Amino acid sequence: MDKIIMHHLSFYGYHGVLEEEKRLGQKFILDIELWVDLALAGTTDHVDNTVSYANVYEDVKELAENQSFHLIEALAEHISHRILEKYGKVKKVMVRVKKPEAPVKGIFDYFGVEIERSRDE
Numbered sequence: 380m381d382k383i384i385m386h387h388l389s390f391y392g393y394h395g396v397l398e399e400e401k402r403l404g405q406k407f408i409l410d411i412e413l414w415v416d417l418a419l420a421g422t423t424d425h426v427d428n429t430v431s432y433a434n435v436y437e438d439v440k441e442l443a444e445n446q447s448f449h450l451i452e453a454l455a456e457h458i459s460h461r462i463l464e465k466y467g468k469v470k471k472v473m474v475r476v477k478k479p480e481a482p483v484k485g486i487f488d489y490f491g492v493e494i495e496r497s498r499d500e
Contacts, residue, residue, distance in 0.1 A: 380470060381417035383432055386410050390443035394454055397482055405480040407443055407451070408489065411435065413462065414471035414497075430466050438465065451476040452492050459496040471497035 388409045393401050413430055420429035438461050448454045455474040462472045477491040 380414045383413040383415055383417070383430055383435075384410075385412070385432055385436065385439075388436065388439060388443075390440060392443045392454075393447045394449070394451060394478075395482070396449050400482065401447060405478070407454075408477040408479060409439060409443065409458075410473075410475040410477075411439060411458070411462075412473040413466070413469045415468050416470070430468050435462060435466065438462065451478055452494075455492055455494045456496075459494060463496060463498060469498075471495060 388411065390407050390409065391404055392407050393404045394407065395401060395405070413432075413435065415430050417429060420426075439458055442458050442461060443454065446454070446457065448457070455476045458474045459472045462469055473493065473495045475491060475493040477489040479489040481487075481490045483490065
């Protein structure tokens, strides 16, 4: 299956268990992959035969910046649900949420989750 890849999307959101995270917010980095049959789009060169990554981006941005979740797992789940619900051509979606400023004493690049959801689930 073909994929549309959206890599390293950065948003400022208010997700976390701690009250400071909800109040101050922090940066979140997302990777999204959409499994879509792109053969018709490739042969016709017509946007109606694909999924607009610009539209998907706006949906992801709305959830990441305007909603608030305790867990990044919940953010990922809501994003995957929205994409599968709204974009019928998407057969499967992968959502990776990275939290580079997690409130953990230590040296790290990020903490994160990755989920895959498909229409048959």
